[in-house]
Amino acid sequence: MLLAERQRDFANALLDPAAAVPAGIVGPDGLPTSRRFAVYRNNVVVGLIEALLANFPAICCIVGEEFFRAMAREFVMQEPPTSPILLDYGAGFPGFIGRFEPAGPLPYLGDVARIERAWTEAYNAPEALALDASAFAGLPGERTPGLRFELHPSLRLVRSRFPALTIWRMNVADGVPAPVDLEAGGEDAFVLRPAADVEVRSLPAGGAEFIARLARGLSLEDAARTALRNSGSFDLATSLEALVSAGAFVGFSLGESSKAIHAAGDES
Amino acid sequence: MGRGQGASPCRGSLIDGTFAGERSKVIMKQSVLPKAIPPRAGVGLKSDHYRTILESNPDIGFFEVHAENYMGAGGPPHRYIGEIRNRYPLSLHGVGLSIGADRPLDREHVGRLKYLIQRYQPGLFSEHLAWSTHEASFFNDLLPVPYTAETLKRVCEHIDEVQGTLGRQMLLENPSTYIAFAESTYTEIDFIAEIVRQTGCGLLLDINNVHVASTNQQWDSVRYIDGYPLAHVQEIHLAGHTREADDKGRPLLIDTHDRPVDELVWDLFAHAIARLGPTPTLIEWDAKIPAWPRLQAEADRAEAVMYPPTRQEARRAAG
Numbered sequence: 001m002l003l004a005e006r007q008r009d010f011a012n013a014l015l016d017p018a019a020a021v022p023a024g025i026v027g028p029d030g031l032p033t034s035r036r037f038a039v040y041r042n043n044v045v046v047g048l049i050e051a052l053l054a055n056f057p058a059i060c061c062i063v064g065e066e067f068f069r070a071m072a073r074e075f076v077m078q079e080p081p082t083s084p085i086l087l088d089y090g091a092g093f094p095g096f097i098g099r100f101e102p103a104g105p106l107p108y109l110g111d112v113a114r115i116e117r118a119w120t121e122a123y124n125a126p127e128a129l130a131l132d133a134s135a136f137a138g139l140p141g142e143r144t145p146g147l148r149f150e151l152h153p154s155l156r157l158v159r160s161r162f163p164a165l166t167i168w169r170m171n172v173a174d175g176v177p178a179p180v181d182l183e184a185g186g187e188d189a190f191v192l193r194p195a196a197d198v199e200v201r202s203l204p205a206g207g208a209e210f211i212a213r214l215a216r217g218l219s220l221e222d223a224a225r226t227a228l229r230n231s232g233s234f235d236l237a238t239s240l241e242a243l244v245s246a247g248a249f250v251g252f253s254l255g256e257s258s259k260a261i262h263a264a265g266d267e268s
Numbered sequence: 269m270g271r272g273q274g275a276s277p278c279r280g281s282l283i284d285g286t287f288a289g290e291r292s293k294v295i296m297k298q299s300v301l302p303k304a305i306p307p308r309a310g311v312g313l314k315s316d317h318y319r320t321i322l323e324s325n326p327d328i329g330f331f332e333v334h335a336e337n338y339m340g341a342g343g344p345p346h347r348y349i350g351e352i353r354n355r356y357p358l359s360l361h362g363v364g365l366s367i368g369a370d371r372p373l374d375r376e377h378v379g380r381l382k383y384l385i386q387r388y389q390p391g392l393f394s395e396h397l398a399w400s401t402h403e404a405s406f407f408n409d410l411l412p413v414p415y416t417a418e419t420l421k422r423v424c425e426h427i428d429e430v431q432g433t434l435g436r437q438m439l440l441e442n443p444s445t446y447i448a449f450a451e452s453t454y455t456e457i458d459f460i461a462e463i464v465r466q467t468g469c470g471l472l473l474d475i476n477n478v479h480v481a482s483t484n485q486q487w488d489s490v491r492y493i494d495g496y497p498l499a500h501v502q503e504i505h506l507a508g509h510t511r512e513a514d515d516k517g518r519p520l521l522i523d524t525h526d527r528p529v530d531e532l533v534w535d536l537f538a539h540a541i542a543r544l545g546p547t548p549t550l551i552e553w554d555a556k557i558p559a560w561p562r563l564q565a566e567a568d569r570a571e572a573v574m575y576p577p578t579r580q581e582a583r584r585a586a587g
Contacts, residue, residue, distance in 0.1 A: 001451045003370040003418050010411065011402035024450035027514060028486040035515040036484075039446045039522060043409040050555075051408070080405040084364025084377060085339045124340030153341075196344055 013037070014044055015077055048076040051086040052093060056116045058171035059097070059109065071100055087124055090117065108162035108182065115168045115200065118156035118191040122198045125154035129263035130194040130247030143254050145221035149214050150251035150260065154193040157208050161186040165202050194247025201246065206234030211243070305330045305357050305391035305503070307546035307574065308583070309567035312361075312553060318348040320560045328567055330357040330391070332550050336364045338388075339380050353388050359503065359548070360390035364406065367426045367440075368399035368413040378433050385434060392503055392548070394439035394472040395430070397423065397460065414449035415459040420466075427467040439470040439502055444477040444509075444523035446484055456481070461497045471497060474505035475540060476552075479533050480521040493540050501544060506537060506570060507552040526555035529566060538573050546574040546583070 001024060009022040027033040049072040053060055060068040075096045081089045094117055097103055098110035130152055139147075158164070163180055165187040170177045188208040190201045203211070206227035213223035220240075227234040243249065251262040308329025313321075320326075331352060338345050352358070365377060385393060398410035413419045430438055442460060454462070464471060473496060482489035508527035514520040529537075529551070541547065551566040575583035 001414075003414065003416070003422060006414060006449070006451070007370050007399060007402055011405070011407070014407060015405075025447045026450055027447065027516070027518070028484070029516075030448075030450070033447065033515055036446045036520060039520070040409060040411060044407045047408040081408065082404045082406060084366075084374075084400070084406050084408075085336050085380075086408060087337065087340050124343045124345075127342040127346075193343070196347060 010040075014041055015080060017041060045073060045076055048080065048086075048089070049073060051081075051089045052076070055090045055120050056093060056113055058116055058168050059113050061171040062106070062109065062112065062167070063103070067102075071097070071103065074100065087120070090120070093117070108160065108164050108167055111158065111160035111162055111164035112168045112171070114158045114160075115164060115189050115191070118158050118189070119198050119200065122154040122156055122191045122193040125193060128153050128250045131244070131249045131251070131263050132247075133241075133244050135261070135263065136244070136252075139254075145219065146255045147220040148217055148253050148255070149220075149249045150262075151211070151215050152192060152194060152248055152250050154191075154198075155211070155215070155248055156191040157203075157211055158189040158191065159186065159208050160188070163187050165189040165200070168200070190246075190248075192246055192248060199246065204231075204234070204239070206231035207239055210234065210236075210239055211248070303357065303389060303391050305359050305548040307548055309570035309574070310357075310359070310548060310550045311563045311567050312550060313349070313352065314553070314557050315345070315348070316557050317560050317563070318352070321352060322348070324560075325355065326560070326564055328356065328564070329571075330359060330548065330550075332359040332361050332552075335360050335362045335381055335384055338384055349388065358388055358390045359392040359394070359550070360384060360388070362393070362395040363410070364400060364408075365395045365430070366399045366401040367395055367430070368397060368411075368419065368423055369401050370399075370422055371401070373426050373429055374401070378430060381430075382434055385436070392439055392472075393434065393436065394441055394503065396441045397443050397463075410443060412443055412445045412447065412449070415452040415454040415456060417453065420454070420459060420462055423463055424466045427463065427469050431467065431469065437468065437470050439472040440464075441472040441474050441505065442477050442481070442496075444474070444480040444484075444521075446520065446522075448485060457492065457495045457497075464497055464500050469500075470502045471500045472503045472505060473498075473501045473540065474507075475537050476505065476507040476509055476529065476533050477523060479530065479536055480509050480523050483519050483521045486518075489536055490539060493536060493543070498540075498543055501547065504537070504540065504544075504547050504549040505552055506533060506549060506566070507554075509533075524555060525552050527553075528562075529569075534569070534573070537570070541574055549574065 013019040013022055021032060021034045021037040025032065025037055027036055049069055052072045053068065075093055079092050094110045094113035097113050103109050162182055163184050167180055169175050188203040190203050190211065192199050209230045210223050210227035213226050224236045251260045253260040306329050310330035310332055311328055313331040313333045333349060338349055362381060365373065396410050397413065399413060400407045400409060400411060427438065427440065440463060442456065463469065478492050479489050482492055506529045507525045508529055510522045510524045512520045512522060549570045551563055551570065553563060571583065
């Protein structure tokens with residue numbers, strides 16, 4: 001039997017519990033053995049479920065471990081990882097949760113999973129030195145509207161029509177679950193790891209539009225205009241100050257063609 | 269190792285900024301890192317123990333990490349491993365290269381290993397006689413290969429490529445297996461000896477794997493050790509396993525790394541050390557991870573086997 005055929009048959013039987021054990025896989029007596037092959041099936045599936053558990057602890061806390069494992073098992077069968085770097089496994093899990101019928105009664109679950117996914121991405125994102133307020137000192141006032149920013153590579157936005165951030169906080173580390181009014185309105189979360197720690201903050205109305213436009217390279221003026229159109233209460237000065245003090249920016253330029261300025265010593 | 273990586277290192281318990289990546293990179297450039305892995309006991313590094321290690325500087329010969337857990341672009345894992353590397357010898361253990369797969373190696377993955385080796389300068393680099401990829405999927409387990417001339421050729425080509433790209437020798441680890449393939453024409457030992465002969469790679473002797481495979485395949489584990497190409501062994505692994513039974517009630521040991529080293533494995537280790545002399549020996553504990561003192565105790569026991577009281581001087585000389 002060729003190695004290619006052997007590995008094809010072995011692989012196909014691994015993720016299909018109903019498949020027969022491929023011929024020629026034997027115990028010490030040279031005879032077929034299904035119990036022994038089942039060890040590999042179990043290792044693969046359980047190992048991948050554990051990887052998802054590590055990356056989505058709040059989801060597990062919300063639905064309970066038994067439900068989580070059953071849901072994760074379905075996902076593992078449908079979307080096994082394509083990379084040996086399991087730190088990064090589960091990009092498709094939030095979307096899967098949204099489509100997973102038994103989770104239907106918890107319509108916010110997919111958005112909470114998006115926050116957890118953003119957390120993982122921020123955790124493993126490249127290092128970059130954030131600018132502090134002094135970097136902007138002495139900028140001529142008339143140039144400010146044309147400022148364009150380079151955002152920190154760990155920055156992620158998660159928008160939800162549910163209070164997903166509140167629910168996430170209640171289900172991690174020191175969180176205390178409490179009743180949540182699902183009709184209370186949506187929440188936008190802002191995830192960032194400026195140095196060692198991942199930080200998750202809620203954004204005021206218009207904040208997510210503002211950051212999303214800045215991320216696309218729009219000028220400060222254009223981004224602020226979009227944010228204001230989305231929310232009359234959007235406050236540019238407060239939002240900008242909050243982003244600078246959070247460490248959201250790693251560089252800026254004074255216009256489309258001018259030279260970008262970065263934090264000193266930034267090797268990213 | 270048997271079960272895959274998984275946990276995102278140190279989720280939820282983060283360090284302050286004092287082990288900043290930039291700073292430790294500068295330190296690494298300026299200082300000479302201890303490179304060689306001493307003939308002592310080491311422990312597989314887990315994120316659970318990062319802080320304890322940095323705060324208490326335990327007396328441990330070396331640490332070993334799973335390469336794939338440090339393949340994120342940045343983040344706390346790199347900050348911690350950078351700082352621990354400044355204090356201890358380090359060995360790098362790959363779990364995802366799929367050397368036994370009947371398809372070309374993932375060049376990007378080899379490149380990532382090369383980057384980690386350049387950045388952290390491990391004293392040893394090891395991988396498995398196993399496969400874990402098929403078409404687009406990664407199976408996160410170390411799957412067994414049939415011992416045939418075709419597999420031998422494939423594995424040797426892959427090891428040549430790895431050693432060529434990395435510019436250094438790699439160690440190959442013997443597998444723990446639950447099944448055999450009807451088409452195999454070599455014994456496991458002959459197969460591994462032939463790989464060493466053709467590629468010049470070194471060997472990592474996993475003694476728990478010897479015990480697990482020997483029980484499952486009904487081999488004699490002492491004869492396995494005696495027949496192994498011991499001259500090429502540069503590192504030993506020890507770990508715990510669980511005991512089950514197969515469909516016919518025969519013992520079926522599972523390589524779980526979730527408990528202390530079994531007494532029979534300690535006996536086999538003593539037998540191997542009697543033949544090999546003191547050898548870098550790693551305690552692997554990858555699931556249900558205990559508090560640090562339990563791991564230190566396992567490492568201490570391994571050193572007591574390598575350096576009985578009459579040889580304590582040699583242990584001190586080994587650093």
